Amino acid sequence: MNLIRTLKYASLIYLLIPSILFLLTWVNLSVGISASILMITYFFWYVKKDIANDIREVSAQYYGWAHIVGILTLAIGVNVLLGIGEFKRQESDFVANNFKYYDLIQHDWPLYYAHYKVHMCYYLGYYLPVAQLAKWFSLESARYFALAWSVLGLFFALLWISTFVKKNGGLLVVLVIIFPNAWIIYALIDLIGWHREVFPHYFILINDFYLVLSKFEDNWAWAPQHTLPAVLGACFILEAFLSKKINRPELLLMLLSTMYWSPLASIGLFPFVLILFLKDFQTLFLQERLPELFGMIGLVTAFLPLMIYFISTEGVNSGNTGFIWQAGSSLWIVYYAIYVLANVGIWYCFIRTEPFDWSPLIYGCMCLIMIFGIYRVGLYNDLNIRGVIPAFTIMSCCISIWIMYYWKKKKWTVYFLAIYILLGGLHSIRNFGLAISPSKPQTTIAKPFINNYTSMLSFQESAYGDSTAIKEYCLKKDGFFDKYLLKK
Incomplete structure (x- = not known):
C-alpha cells in the first residue's frame, strides 16, 4: 500500500481508538455500541471511498528499512529521554498524569471518586488505552504500554513529516524537533536587565497572564496528551495542502477523533479544517456528494455523546478567563508586541522576501499564533499554550522546508535563519543531552x-490552590450526561 495512505489510515485508527473505548466503557450500552458501530462503519466507508483516489507518491528512500528504523529509533529516543516509560526524569505535570493512570487502572469505569462523590469528566484519550491494557495485565506493565503508545504516535508523525520533502527527510524531522521558540530573544532581554520580572524561563508573564509558545521538546515533555493529536492533525493539514486535494470526510474524522485526546488541540486544528471545508463549499451540496454529506452528519451524530460529555463538566473558575488587556498592566501592548515580534515577526521578515508555495499556510499559522495569545482560558492559559501547537507544528515544518528549498540558492536570509534555528535549537539539544x-x-x-x-x-x-479548580475534572451531577448517557 502507498506509504502516505498507510500513514493516514494508521493515524486515524490510532486517534479513533480512545473514543471507541470510551463509548464502550463509560456510556450506557445501547448508545455506546450504536455510536461505536457508526464510527467504525464511517471509517470503512471512508477507506472504500478513498482507496479509489490518487494519492501522493514519495521517494523510494522513505520505504527503505534504514529510514523507517531510523525514524522509529528517534521516536523511541525522544520519548525515553523526555521521561515517557519512567526511565528518566519527568516534568512535574507527570505527577498528575501518573495519578490519572493509577486511578483509571485501579478503579472501575466510569471512574468515580467516592470521597468527592463525583465522576471524572476529562479528556482521557492519551491515558485510556494504556490503562485498559494495564487492567488486563498488571499495574507495573503500564509504564511499558505508555512508552509503546507514545512511541507509536510519534513514529507515525515523524515518518509522515519526513515525506514532505523529496529528499533529506531525516534532516527535516530534526529541524522540526529542534525548531526554536523566542527563547533567544527573551534571554537577551533578560541579560540586559530590562523587565527581568516579565521573562522568567523564557516566556512572558503579565501578572498572572501567560504568553507562551513552547517548542516541540517542551510540549512533548510536559503534555504529550495534547501534543500527539496536535502534531498528527497538523500532518493531515500539511498533506491536504501539499497534495492540493481536499478530503472532507477524512478531515472531519481527524478533527473529531482528536477531541477526546485534547479539545484544545481540536480548537487549534479547527480553523485549518474550516478553511479547507469552505473551499468550493457549494460542491458539498451537489447531488453526487449527498452520500458524503449524510455520512459526515452520521459521524457527527456518533460523536455527540463525547461532545455532551465535555460540556457536562462542572467547569473551571470564571476568574481564569479574560483578555490580555485585563491583565492589570498598562504595558500589556508592549509585552504582546514582543511576543508577536519574537515568535512571528522574525520569521515573516525573512521568508516574505522569496515566493514560496507554502507561504499562505505559514502566514495563516502566524495569524493564529497572534490570535491565541489575546484571550486567556485556564489558570496557566491552556488555550494559548496547547491550542497553538498545531499552528506552531505546521509553521516549523513549512519554514524548515523553506530553508532546505532555498539553501542552494545562497541567499543570506536563508543562512541567517538556518543559523538562528541552529542557535535556538541548541537549547533543545542541550536538554536532550x-x-x-x-x-x-x-x-x-x-x-x-x-x-x-x-x-x-x-x-x-x-x-x-483552589478547591473550585477541580470542577474542571468533575461530571455535573444530575446533568444530561449523568442522567441519560453515563454507564450505571
Missing part, C-alpha cells in the same frame, strides 16, 4: 503517591 545522564522520575504510575495525596483530584486540588 542533559537527559542522557542518570535520573529518576519523581513519581511513577505504580506509585503515584506524593505527600498525603491519594488521588488525582486530591493532588489537583492542592496544586491549583
Whole structure:
C-alpha cells in the first residue's frame, strides 16, 4: 500500500481508538455500541471511498528499512529521554498524569471518586488505552504500554513529516524537533536587565497572564496528551495542502477523533479544517456528494455523546478567563508586541522576501499564533499554550522546508535563519543531552503517591490552590450526561 495512505489510515485508527473505548466503557450500552458501530462503519466507508483516489507518491528512500528504523529509533529516543516509560526524569505535570493512570487502572469505569462523590469528566484519550491494557495485565506493565503508545504516535508523525520533502527527510524531522521558540530573544532581554520580572524561563508573564509558545521538546515533555493529536492533525493539514486535494470526510474524522485526546488541540486544528471545508463549499451540496454529506452528519451524530460529555463538566473558575488587556498592566501592548515580534515577526521578515508555495499556510499559522495569545482560558492559559501547537507544528515544518528549498540558492536570509534555528535549537539539544545522564522520575504510575495525596483530584486540588479548580475534572451531577448517557 502507498506509504502516505498507510500513514493516514494508521493515524486515524490510532486517534479513533480512545473514543471507541470510551463509548464502550463509560456510556450506557445501547448508545455506546450504536455510536461505536457508526464510527467504525464511517471509517470503512471512508477507506472504500478513498482507496479509489490518487494519492501522493514519495521517494523510494522513505520505504527503505534504514529510514523507517531510523525514524522509529528517534521516536523511541525522544520519548525515553523526555521521561515517557519512567526511565528518566519527568516534568512535574507527570505527577498528575501518573495519578490519572493509577486511578483509571485501579478503579472501575466510569471512574468515580467516592470521597468527592463525583465522576471524572476529562479528556482521557492519551491515558485510556494504556490503562485498559494495564487492567488486563498488571499495574507495573503500564509504564511499558505508555512508552509503546507514545512511541507509536510519534513514529507515525515523524515518518509522515519526513515525506514532505523529496529528499533529506531525516534532516527535516530534526529541524522540526529542534525548531526554536523566542527563547533567544527573551534571554537577551533578560541579560540586559530590562523587565527581568516579565521573562522568567523564557516566556512572558503579565501578572498572572501567560504568553507562551513552547517548542516541540517542551510540549512533548510536559503534555504529550495534547501534543500527539496536535502534531498528527497538523500532518493531515500539511498533506491536504501539499497534495492540493481536499478530503472532507477524512478531515472531519481527524478533527473529531482528536477531541477526546485534547479539545484544545481540536480548537487549534479547527480553523485549518474550516478553511479547507469552505473551499468550493457549494460542491458539498451537489447531488453526487449527498452520500458524503449524510455520512459526515452520521459521524457527527456518533460523536455527540463525547461532545455532551465535555460540556457536562462542572467547569473551571470564571476568574481564569479574560483578555490580555485585563491583565492589570498598562504595558500589556508592549509585552504582546514582543511576543508577536519574537515568535512571528522574525520569521515573516525573512521568508516574505522569496515566493514560496507554502507561504499562505505559514502566514495563516502566524495569524493564529497572534490570535491565541489575546484571550486567556485556564489558570496557566491552556488555550494559548496547547491550542497553538498545531499552528506552531505546521509553521516549523513549512519554514524548515523553506530553508532546505532555498539553501542552494545562497541567499543570506536563508543562512541567517538556518543559523538562528541552529542557535535556538541548541537549547533543545542541550536538554536532550542533559537527559542522557542518570535520573529518576519523581513519581511513577505504580506509585503515584506524593505527600498525603491519594488521588488525582486530591493532588489537583492542592496544586491549583483552589478547591473550585477541580470542577474542571468533575461530571455535573444530575446533568444530561449523568442522567441519560453515563454507564450505571
